[in-house]
Amino acid sequence: MLEIRGLNVKYGAIHAVRDVCLSIGKGEIVTLIGANGAGKSSTIRAIMGLTRCTAETLSFTPPGQPPLDLQGRPAEERVKMGIALSPEGRRILPHLTVEENLYLGAYSRDDTDGIEEDLEHAYALFPRLKERRSQKGGTLSGGEQQMLALARALMSRPSLLMLDEPSLGLAPFLVEEVFDIIQTINREGRTILLVEQNAFAALNIAHKAYVLEVGAVAIEGRGEDLLKDPRVQAAYLGG
């Protein structure tokens, strides 16, 4: 579904992502873990088209279509193609209502009926959002905002959903809920690229995982294998 080879991101003199190669298959949950500043957000933002990058290959295959080269396409076009990102820090629009935030998520679509359907689906997945639908986004609690960010990213009906640290700052029981929801979304047929600090939880649900160290892929493998990998245990699992 997503093929990346030789991805580089530079901010002036800072070389944040170095020759990263990633491959994400249809229906998979793939996780990208690494320490602060490892280049996780930069990678995901480059895929979304928010950060300038260079790449040998950056190709996305929408379901049932031939592969498309993402390079040179603006973020809004990538959204139309079926990629969505729930960004680091949630980035809820605080002055818009919960429902307006969700409608904004569906901006790239014109199928009114489908949008209403997905809105109901989002409310079913996150009942709290339904209760708060006409409340301003900025008045939600951190956990509710995270739910809203997730629901909003789903509103474009993405085939590839990217999540940048969805569990950041949440209470443990909420973290569990978020990871459950990610699995539910995945079972509904969406491919997921998950960036996480919570390596244990992420590796537990991931089919495939990549460990980034100072901008480069240091380890890759199946989620369960990485859970047992001594290097990963030492560096990321507090073992």
Add this chain to the structure above:
Amino acid sequence: MTLNMFVQHFINALGLGSLYGLIAVGYTMVYGILRLINFAHGDIFMLGAYFVYFTTVVFKLPWLLGVGISIIGVTVCGLLVDRIAYRPLRNAPRISALISAIGVSFFIENLAIVVFSGIPRPVVQPPLLMKPIVVGQVRLIPLGLMVPVISFFLVGVLLWMVYKTKPGLAMRSISFDIETTRLMGVSVDRIIALTFALGSALAAVAGILWALRYPRVEPFMGIFPGFKAFIAAVFGGIGSIPGAMVGGIILGFVEIMSIAFFPHLSGYKDAFAFVLLIFILLIKPTGLMGEKLEDKI
């Protein structure tokens, strides 16, 4: 003061105020989205007046056609200003866009002198709009009534667009966070262009109505109304569309009524706006209806 005189002043104030409001809305929308003071906006207003002068007086087109062409022409000019002078600077420091705005303003004014010459030109008022209606002891000029009605109607339509339509949702979103808005699949440059188009169209209408009320046009006619409308926008709370309208109306009333009641102050007419500006900046720097705008992320 007789009832007739008072009603005249009242309608005058409402008319002048709603014209300030119409112009102010354009300042406030662009500021709300880009945090840019579009100094060229007053000159866009001036172009509206010239367009209607050329279409109806020089080319003698029917009024409605002339007005239609003027609005479209000015809207295109507004879009060009954004495309040529502001869009290339979208990622530059904000001061660069501000300097560009000042440059565009001088450019349009001086181009107008070259193209139109500096000589004021008379605009012909359609007789239909000038025929007084007598109600009891009050004489009403249809044009005077038309100005606030059209202005309020257009701002109503604008508010509907901003709060009830999809592009409006995108506008409100961009005003807070451009990057996240792009992430939602919004083509941000297109929405910004739409904002300039709407602001310019309203400035065109204001310019046309202004040219009808004060029936002459000259290249610098946009400077003072532009300044005052900007002050009205700040007074009402920059970024707020209803605020811009309220600010405009208040300024219109202050200008007209203070001269009506204290005729010897008429020499200071253009100073009232600045007094209001200082007053609001001291009392409530965010303006009457303004929320605290955080700097852009």
